[in-house]
Amino acid sequence: MAGRLQHILRVASAEFVNRGYADASVSRIAADAGVSKKTIYARYPNKDALLMAVAGELATSVYDVVMTAMGGAADGEPEEVLTAFGTAIATNWATPETIGVYRLFVAEAVRFPQLGSMYREIMARFRSALADYLREQCDAGTLHIVDVDAASHQFGMLAYGDIRERRLLGETVTEDDIVETVRQTVDVFLRGYSTTDPAGVHVGPSIAE
Numbered sequence: 565m566a567g568r569l570q571h572i573l574r575v576a577s578a579e580f581v582n583r584g585y586a587d588a589s590v591s592r593i594a595a596d597a598g599v600s601k602k603t604i605y606a607r608y609p610n611k612d613a614l615l616m617a618v619a620g621e622l623a624t625s626v627y628d629v630v631m632t633a634m635g636g637a638a639d640g641e642p643e644e645v646l647t648a649f650g651t652a653i654a655t656n657w658a659t660p661e662t663i664g665v666y667r668l669f670v671a672e673a674v675r676f677p678q679l680g681s682m683y684r685e686i687m688a689r690f691r692s693a694l695a696d697y698l699r700e701q702c703d704a705g706t707l708h709i710v711d712v713d714a715a716s717h718q719f720g721m722l723a724y725g726d727i728r729e730r731r732l733l734g735e736t737v738t739e740d741d742i743v744e745t746v747r748q749t750v751d752v753f754l755r756g757y758s759t760t761d762p763a764g765v766h767v768g769p770s771i772a773e
Contacts, residue, residue: 575596576593578596580668581661585676588615612676619665619669619679624686626665626686627690642701642706646749646754650719650750651743654723663731666683666728687720690720691716691717692716694716694720695713698715698716708757708758722753723745
């Protein structure tokens with residue numbers, strides 16, 4: 565049963581992302597998934613409920629992909645961890661699937677405020693994960709950051725803000741673009757918050773205030 569539901573959600577996801585809520589058809593979703601409309605409605609009473617289920621599944625998938633990608637570097641030095649996190653999240657934003665999901669959330673958030681809340685929650689989880697690491701580094705004396713939550717937000721916007729905008733406008737983003745954007749992001753971030761300069765000389769306090 566779980567496998568069938570996952571299949572239905574994948575098919576419904578493509579339908580909503582490609583056609584939007586208004587033009588999405590439960591009949592077409594059922595046909596493409598190889599099930600009856602009755603099967604879908606037995607689990608999701610209406611198209612609204614199906615959209616919410618799809619959005620939740622997509623948001624969780626994006627979060628899992630990014631966190632898995634950076635997981636291997638979670639105990640490393642700031643440059644390594646920040647590069648892994650920045651690369652994972654920027655790469656994810658460059659994919660057609662993620663941009664499609666983002667467009668769906670933005671387009672339908674007024675009609676379905678839950679989508680806006682869902683988006684805010686998933687982005688807060690990203691920032692919280694990074695903030696926890698930054699806090700650990702402040703405690704270890706490698707970084708000096710007064711507001712780790714604000715710093716986490718700043719890092720994310722530097723790492724993926726321009727890439728997301730370019731993809732929204734239909735522009736191509738290459739792997740080299742991502743590598744260079746993340747490199748610049750990490751460099752700027754560490755120049756602002758590291759307790760040592762590029763030559764390894766201690767330059768400031770080591771404990772977050």
